[in-house]
Amino acid sequence: MTNKIKGPSSIKTYREAINDALRQEMRRDPRVIILGEEVSGGAGCEGQDDAYGGVFGVTKGLMPEFGRERVIDTPISESAIIGAAAGAANNGLRPVAELMFFDFIGVCFDQIFNQAAKFRYMFGGKSRTPMVIRGTVGAGWRAGAQHSSMLHPVVTHIPGLKVVMPSNAYDAKGLLIQAIRDDDPVLFLEHKIMYDLKCEVPDEAYAIPFGEAAFPREGTDVTIVAISNMVHRAIQAADELAKEGISCDVIDPRTVSPLDEESILESVEITGRLVIVDEAHERCSLAADISSIVAEKGFSSLRAPIRKVTAPHAPVPFSPVLEDAYVPSVERIIRAVKDVLGA
Amino acid sequence: MPYDSAFLLRAYRTMKTIRIFEERCIKEFEAGNVPGFVHASNGQESIAVASCIDLSDTDIIGSTHRGHGHSIAKGCDVIGMMKEIMGKATGLCKGKGGSMHIADFDKGMIGANAIVGGGQPLCNGAALASKTLGTKDIAMSFGGDGSANQGTVLESLNFAVVLKLPHVFMFENNGYGEGTGANYALGCDSLADRNRAFGMPSEYVDGTDFFATYEVCKRAIAHARDGKGPFAIEAETVRFDGHFIGDPQLYRGKDEIKLAKKNRDCIKIFRDRVIKEGWLKAEEMDAIDTEVIALIETAVKEGLAAPNPDPETDLMADVYCSY
Numbered sequence: 001m002t003n004k005i006k007g008p009s010s011i012k013t014y015r016e017a018i019n020d021a022l023r024q025e026m027r028r029d030p031r032v033i034i035l036g037e038e039v040s041g042g043a044g045c046e047g048q049d050d051a052y053g054g055v056f057g058v059t060k061g062l063m064p065e066f067g068r069e070r071v072i073d074t075p076i077s078e079s080a081i082i083g084a085a086a087g088a089a090n091n092g093l094r095p096v097a098e099l100m101f102f103d104f105i106g107v108c109f110d111q112i113f114n115q116a117a118k119f120r121y122m123f124g125g126k127s128r129t130p131m132v133i134r135g136t137v138g139a140g141w142r143a144g145a146q147h148s149s150m151l152h153p154v155v156t157h158i159p160g161l162k163v164v165m166p167s168n169a170y171d172a173k174g175l176l177i178q179a180i181r182d183d184d185p186v187l188f189l190e191h192k193i194m195y196d197l198k199c200e201v202p203d204e205a206y207a208i209p210f211g212e213a214a215f216p217r218e219g220t221d222v223t224i225v226a227i228s229n230m231v232h233r234a235i236q237a238a239d240e241l242a243k244e245g246i247s248c249d250v251i252d253p254r255t256v257s258p259l260d261e262e263s264i265l266e267s268v269e270i271t272g273r274l275v276i277v278d279e280a281h282e283r284c285s286l287a288a289d290i291s292s293i294v295a296e297k298g299f300s301s302l303r304a305p306i307r308k309v310t311a312p313h314a315p316v317p318f319s320p321v322l323e324d325a326y327v328p329s330v331e332r333i334i335r336a337v338k339d340v341l342g343a
Numbered sequence: 344m345p346y347d348s349a350f351l352l353r354a355y356r357t358m359k360t361i362r363i364f365e366e367r368c369i370k371e372f373e374a375g376n377v378p379g380f381v382h383a384s385n386g387q388e389s390i391a392v393a394s395c396i397d398l399s400d401t402d403i404i405g406s407t408h409r410g411h412g413h414s415i416a417k418g419c420d421v422i423g424m425m426k427e428i429m430g431k432a433t434g435l436c437k438g439k440g441g442s443m444h445i446a447d448f449d450k451g452m453i454g455a456n457a458i459v460g461g462g463q464p465l466c467n468g469a470a471l472a473s474k475t476l477g478t479k480d481i482a483m484s485f486g487g488d489g490s491a492n493q494g495t496v497l498e499s500l501n502f503a504v505v506l507k508l509p510h511v512f513m514f515e516n517n518g519y520g521e522g523t524g525a526n527y528a529l530g531c532d533s534l535a536d537r538n539r540a541f542g543m544p545s546e547y548v549d550g551t552d553f554f555a556t557y558e559v560c561k562r563a564i565a566h567a568r569d570g571k572g573p574f575a576i577e578a579e580t581v582r583f584d585g586h587f588i589g590d591p592q593l594y595r596g597k598d599e600i601k602l603a604k605k606n607r608d609c610i611k612i613f614r615d616r617v618i619k620e621g622w623l624k625a626e627e628m629d630a631i632d633t634e635v636i637a638l639i640e641t642a643v644k645e646g647l648a649a650p651n652p653d654p655e656t657d658l659m660a661d662v663y664c665s666y
Contacts, residue, residue, distance in 0.1 A: 319438035
């Protein structure tokens with residue numbers, strides 16, 4: 001990565017970086033609370049408190065430090081969780097709500113898109129809804145159709161929501177701090193396959209502004225835009241292609257709403273070729289969205305048709321062999337890059 | 344003798360099949376042969392069997408993420424289930440579903456469900472279809488104590504009363520919604536009382552007692568089948584394993600599981616009762632044990648040997664009926 005880190009830092013996992021951001025913001029601002037299912041775990045049980053710290057262990061250790069008043073284990077009631085977060089945000093708190101699996105927005109979508117997203121506009125700019133919804137996305141855990149979706153296109157579609165999809169620990173910390181400090185509802189989507197990925201992360205708190213892409217690889221032949229876990233596959237593809245003398249410019253938008261259109265258009269101006277990699281289905285996806293932006297605003301730069309590498313138009317299958325075929329692979333990215341180069 | 348021996352042997356065989364199936368799933372998961380998230384129902388067998396033993400293939404059940412026991416009790420093929428859990432092409436759902444998404448419509452099993460509170464609304468629909476079509480079939484939804492707090496479930500309870508649907512809501516209270524105590528997450532003192540407040544008969548039963556659970560289910564099913572509307576049951580039970588296989592269960596009390604296995608094992612309680620009453624002989628049940636162990640062994644062997652799906656043909660199959 002190209003992050004220039006000054007000051008003390010340490011190697012942290014994606015999971016630890018998110019935990020770090022939550023802890024530092026909770027220390028800084030007493031209005032920040034966490035609520036969700038098993039964000040601590042063990043409520044009303046005879047055994048240990050903080051037994052889970054979230055089902056993936058992301059919020060571990062926060063309840064012992066901040067108490068159950070600020071790290072709230074809820075019943076399994078997603079509508080109530082998100083509604084309470086939105087109402088609390090309107091009334092002086094800065095809640096971070098957790099949807100254990102982002103697929104569960106199906107249960108509470110009204111509170112997200114009809115309520116939280118619309119308050120600011122519908123009430124003539126009078127309200128603020130400074131809430132964050134953290135949720136795990138993505139395939140790879142063999143978790144089946146109802147625990148593996150990539151639903152970011154669904155929420156990216158909605159005005160009033162911001163959508164953040166960090167691909168590494170450094171970005172996760174900086175973007176989550178920004179999300180907590182942001183006055184709008186932010187969906188912070190963590191790809192569950194990345195929790196153990198490590199990189200260097202500053203110890204101090206820092207915020208990464210929304211709408212600013214990162215550039216993990218710079219190149220001149222083909223632009224590859226990839227998000228979330230796909231960034232790593234795009235980097236792998238770019239490194240493979242570099243051995244064959246093909247130079248790829250890999251862009252990680254980091255936030256998909258707002259989206260750093262400018263960086264994408266500037267890159268395509270140089271390369272003239274665009275491959276977009278997105279783990280969501282292709283129809284009405286982020287890949288389709290970026291493709292349309294470039295076709296509309298960067299048409300004169302294009303020297304080849306845009307190629308999208310996405311999941312197929314099917315739910316996520318359970319069987320490992322099918323799931324592996326479902327998620328865009330490094331090979332498919334390489335093939336798409338060669339296609340747009342006519343190679 | 345209030346129960347004939349064929350009935351008792353069938354109940355025992357089914358409970359034991361579930362127990363051995365779940366214990367083997369845990370073993371196969373640990374060996375790396377079962378991918379994904381698996382939620383075992385060992386300890387809760389008596390409820391699944393007491394609920395389903397009188398149901399026909401056209402009666403409907405809707406299950407949960409912890410659904411292996413319900414599936415077996417409703418008559419799903421255990422070999423097909425094992426193959427499914429292993430993600431194989433010849434599994435009950437062609438390897439597309441896995442442990443959390445087993446369904447067998449021929450057996451009236453309309454699906455395990457990985458969304459807590461996903462099944463109860465669907466069972467209302469099944470009950471509505473039965474009522475509208477006049478089939479006399481009933482629907483039985485399974486849910487945990489955790490699901491009782493989900494909005495979809497609370498809506499469904501009221502909805503079933505309003506439309507007078509033939510739906511038995513079975514709440515298996517194993518004391519834990521995932522890793523949170525039911526004592527904490529249920530704001531009321533009694534789930535059975537809360538369900539009754541929706542305007543339907545509602546009973547509490549010790550779910551580790553097969554016979555008590557069976558008698559409540561019998562009344563509930565008759566009530567629904569007679570067109571008197573929904574019925575709710577809270578059956579208290581014990582989850583012998585974690586929320587999911589591999590759950591370290593730090594939230595559980597010291598020796599809690601050990602003591603539960605000793606004192607609240609529904610299969611042990613069943614065996615002791617039928618022997619004490621002189622209804623069955625230990626040897627009859629031991630013979631069943633041997634057969635069940637062999638059956639599950641076969642299921643695992645066939646599961647491991649079964650072919651994987653073929654991405655070329657299977658990945659995009661069955662997204663739609665036609666497109």
